[in-house]
Amino acid sequence: MPMSLPSLKASRYHGHAHQAQPTAKVSLDYDGRFLRRKVLRLDDGQSLLVDLPNTTSLDHGGVLILEGGGEVEVVAAPEPLLEVTGDDLTRIAWHIGNRHTPCQIEGGRLLIQRDHVIRDMLGKIGATVREVEEPFTPEGGAYGHGRTHSHAH
Incomplete structure (x- = not known):
């Protein structure tokens, strides 16, 4: 059975939120917060394709900007x-x-x-x-x- 493509995509990152409420959250450990292109599983179970222009270190509290609007908050996982x-x-x-x-x-x-x-x-x-x-x-x-x-x- 073919794997379905993620319904969400982010190609930009900011070190801090711009919106009062994030669309979703993603919890990642330190190594997992260093990426360029990867499919991530959000805390609510949705899939997100991250496709950044460069390898980026995502900080706790930063946000991935969704294409079409919205932000996914990055949370440092235990x-x-x-x-x-x-x-x-x-x-x-x-x-x-x-x-x-x-x-x-x-x-x-x-x-x-x-x-x-x-x-x-x-x-x-x-x-x-x-x-x-x-x-x-x-x-x-x-x-x-x-x-x-x-x-x-």
């Missing part, structure tokens, strides 16, 4: 992470950044994607590490946008 705490969080953050690891920085903790090598390194420098499942919205690149990357590229 995913497996490591919560990192410690007495010298600045030093710990430096070591994480030195390995080009995406990192969500909060007042008393850091969140990173699960990685056994980084986890082992963090234990050796005195960090406390705990597994959690939460939405992941790491800091952008050095100029306030874009993505950092691990060395697994």
